Every structure is written in structure tokens, then in C-alpha cells.
Amino acid sequence: SPYRPWQFSRMPSPLVALDAIPLLYPVRGRFKFFENVAGRPVGRPCVLVKATDTEGRVGWGQCVPSPRWSPETLDTVLATIRHELAPVLIGCEPQDLDRVHTLMNRAIAPSFSTGQPICKAGIDLALFDLTGRALKQSAATRWGRADCDTVELSWTLNPRSLDEAEGLVAQARERGYVETVFGRRLFLPDIGSGNPARRAAAERAAINAPMQG
Numbered sequence: 001s002p003y004r005p006w007q008f009s010r011m012p013s014p015l016v017a018l019d020a021i022p023l024l025y026p027v028r029g030r031f032k033f034f035e036n037v038a039g040r041p042v043g044r045p046c047v048l049v050k051a052t053d054t055e056g057r058v059g060w061g062q063c064v065p066s067p068r069w070s071p072e073t074l075d076t077v078l079a080t081i082r083h084e085l086a087p088v089l090i091g092c093e094p095q096d097l098d099r100v101h102t103l104m105n106r107a108i109a110p111s112f113s114t115g116q117p118i119c120k121a122g123i124d125l126a127l128f129d130l131t132g133r134a135l136k137q138s139a140a141t142r143w144g145r146a147d148c149d150t151v152e153l154s155w156t157l158n159p160r161s162l163d164e165a166e167g168l169v170a171q172a173r174e175r176g177y178v179e180t181v182f183g184r185r186l187f188l189p190d191i192g193s194g195n196p197a198r199r200a201a202a203e204r205a206a207i208n209a210p211m212q213g
Contacts, residue, residue, distance in 0.1 A: 023046045049081065
């Protein structure tokens with residue numbers, strides 16, 4: 001556990017609500033894990049988890065199920081949180097992860113896996129956020145890391161053909177950045193560099209960014 005009860009000047013209040021909110025983010029490009037069996041884009045499914053304690057503090061978590069690469073779906077996550085996990089977790093102290101995990105694993109048995117890990121991870125995130133607000137500490141502080149202004153991301157290319165990959169590199173060279181499928185822009189100042197190593201690194205970033213960003 002990244003935190004211990006003695007770290008709290010005053011123990012967080014017990015949970016009074018654990019809500020699951022379904023979302024479907026639209027996507028602008030192709031990514032095979034966000035397609036249905038017919039190959040049509042359906043968007044990026046997501047369930048927001050909202051954990052509320054008796055003092056009105058709220059922590060947020062997120063589950064991102066995808067039936068294309070896991071057994072969990074938007075519907076199974078919603079049903080599991082609403083009907084199986086929330087009822088047993090109400091009244092728990094959010095910093096007591098041992099008890100939280102015991103109750104979740106009793107409600108949804110691990111079996112041959114951890115038992116709906118994507119669903120349970122969303123609850124873990126919500127409780128981590130909630131206890132962080134009680135501690136008035138950022139995640140970086142609690143993990144013993146320095147705060148940062150930027151986060152480095154890696155991307156996966158998902159073209160239908162190699163010709164599409166070449167086009168992405170050409171587009172990056174022309175514009176100096178790559179726009180990802182979710183509208184984020186990655187600025188690549190080295191895409192036209194005379195240094196071969198820097199140029200090659202920028203070209204790899206141009207290929208990897210667009211289809212999963």
C-alpha cells in the first residue's frame with residue numbers, strides 16, 4: 001500500500017456512496033480495440049467511479065473495459081460496481097485497502113485471475129484519490145516522486161497498411177507535430193533535424209502517436 005493509517009492526522013470518514021457513471025468517448029481514427037466485431041468504431045468505453053465519504057469529500061477513479069482484449073465490458077463493470085461491490089464497501093474506511101480488497105474479492109472471487117481487475121482498479125483509483133484529498137497530498141508526494149509539468153507518453157501505431165505509416169511521417173515533417181486520434185497535438189521540433197539520430201527518434205514518435213493518442 002502506498003499509504004498507511006498513521007499518516008492521517010485524522011482518519012478519513014467512511015464511504016457513504018460509490019457510484020458508477022458510464023461514458024463513451026468518441027474517437028477520430030481507427031483503433032482496433034475500440035471497434036465492434038464488424039470492424040466499426042464504437043468509441044472508447046469508460047466508467048467513472050465516484051467515491052464519497054461522510055464529510056462530502058469525493059474521489060474519482062476510472063475503468064476502461066474493452067471486450068476486444070478482456071472479458072470485461074461497460075455493462076459488466078456497471079453491474080458489478082452497482083450491485084456487487086458498492087453494497088459491501090459502503091461503510092468502509094477508504095484507507096483500509098486490506099479490508100477493501102478482502103471484501104471485493106469475497107464479492108467477486110479471483111478464480112483463475114484477479115476477478116474483474118479492470119473494474120476493481122477503478123475503485124482503487126477512486127479511493128486513492130479520496131484519501132489523497134484527506135491527506136492534502138498529491139499522488140507524486142505520496143509515491144516519493146517529484147511533481148512534474150509534463151508526462152511522457154508512448155504510442156502504438158495501428159495503421160491498416162504500411163503506406164499509412166509512411167504518410168504519418170510525411171505529415172509530421174510538414175507540420176512539425178502529429179495530431180492524435182483524440183485531438184492532442186505532439187510537437188516534434190526535431191522532425192527536420194540535420195542530426196540523423198534526433199530525426200529518427202522524431203519520426204518514430206510521429207508514427208507511434210497518431211493512432212492511440
